[in-house]
Amino acid sequence: MEWFKKFMEDRTGVDHLSLALLIVSILLFLVGKLFGWEFFAWLALVPLVLCYYRALSKNKLKRHQENILFLKYWYPIQSKWINQYRAFKAKRQYKYFKCKECGQQLRVPRKKGKIEITCPKCRHTFIKKT
Structure with a gap:
């Protein structure tokens, strides 16, 4: 386990964008397998490779900038979903x-x-x- 700690010492690790890429990869794979579309199952490898590339990258500044740009577009979408959920829940009360x-x-x-x-x-x- 010590070798892994040493290996990951200067690496970026997992951030919000990496998690989003992983989720997209899983969804593409599931859609490909459920509907028998092999293209989607193979296409799922692209975001998965990008996810690993980001997590293992040593260029922390560049990955951080990419993550900030992603969050700039993600937070408004996320807050809209949260507000819609709260409004739906409040309608009952x-x-x-x-x-x-x-x-x-x-x-x-x-x-x-x-x-x-x-x-x-x-x-x-x-x-x-x-």
């Missing part, structure tokens, strides 16, 4: 209304019966069933 005066969207908890809702923006009050 909350009911949404629009204020008739200012159009502000208001969130109130579900299953509370008839409640008086006050808009925090314009202070208009109305009664709705949740």
Whole structure:
């Protein structure tokens, strides 16, 4: 095990882009095998080789720059998915209304019966069933 530690000492290792390449490789391989498309199974080797190349590379600065560029595009996609998941989860817990005066969207908890809702923006009050 000591030889492996010495071997990996100056190497880049695995980062976000390497993991993404590994996942793409696995997905391509599975699609190729499930649908009988041999081309996809062979195509899965390209991101896998890139993943290993990045992990074993000694050029840390270049790999870091590539990872930063990847994260620049990945984080907005990831945060969009997370926000959509949270909104989906919140739909079960909350009911949404629009204020008739200012159009502000208001969130109130579900299953509370008839409640008086006050808009925090314009202070208009109305009664709705949740």
